């Protein structure tokens with residue numbers, strides 16, 4: 001990856017930040033995007049000790065102008081993007097019957113529309129530069145539904161439909177697509193999750209706190225991207241629900257119906 005241009009969204013904390021550190025170790029030229037400018041600046045100054053080239057672009061991926069600026073600034077400085085990692089996302093903690101429709105729209109604007117907008121903007125330049133790789137961080141709940149996460153799960157399922165279709169469309173254009181489905185990972189995902197009225201959940205869930213260490217998750221993500229895997233699940237016991245949903249759905253339906261709190 002030395003001197004390759006790697007654009008990562010959602011790097012101000014969690015999985016994106018840990019992935020950025022690993023690509024800095026490899027000497028990649030990093031383009032880092034998130035809304036929190038202070039966090040971006042701190043990360044960039046830490047990473048500059050490992051790799052010479054770090055560009056930060058304050059970006060809200062739900063804002064079209066921000067997405068266009070992010071990609072055009074990257075292309076004007078580096079001339080290309082070799083690897084795009086669509087990582088930015090928000091989760092949800094609320095029952096469907098209580099949740100305002102605007103909350104669903106916000107989740108889709110970030111997790112789905114923001115992600116596909118950046119992907120579409122990057123795609124043409126990747127194809128004209130002879131190829132590249134696009135990774136997207138989905139979730140195990142992109143493979144099955146789960147209570148209190150109807151909007152989040154739907155947004156991740158949508159990513160599978162989009163990226164499986166795109167993979168087929170660009171299979172003769174040297175573009176590799178990697179869909180990553182983490183289970184519970186120790187990050188601020190539950191703290192930052194939106195609730196029924198759009199306010200923050202602001203709590204560290206027990207499941208998240210007991211999940212996989214973020215450094216281990218990031219290293220498995222980088223391994224899957226390097227191996228150009230089409231899809232990978234990075235999880236503990238949650239992995240079993242993916243299998244049950246596919247092969248013995250009756251047991252999956254019963255198990256998830258028993259979940260009565262976040």
Ligand SMILES: NC(=O)c1ccc[n+]([C@@H]2O[C@H](COP(=O)([O-])OP(=O)(O)OC[C@H]3O[C@@H](n4cnc5c(N)ncnc54)[C@H](OP(=O)(O)O)[C@@H]3O)[C@@H](O)[C@H]2O)c1
Pocket residue numbers: 009010011012013014015016033034035036037039059060061062087088089090091110137138139140181182183184185186187188189190192208211
């Ligand atoms: N942790 C888990 O258990 C888990 C499991 C499965 C999948 N995932 C997925 O992993 C990805 C990273 O999440 P995480 O666990 O690392 O959670 P996190 O610590 O909350 O990080 C989320 C990142 O996304 C960024 N982000 C959120 N909204 C954004 C927006 N509108 N524009 C730009 N950036 C935005 C945040 O930065 P700013 O707030 O600065 O914008 C932050 O850097 C997400 O896609 C999530 O769905 C996580």
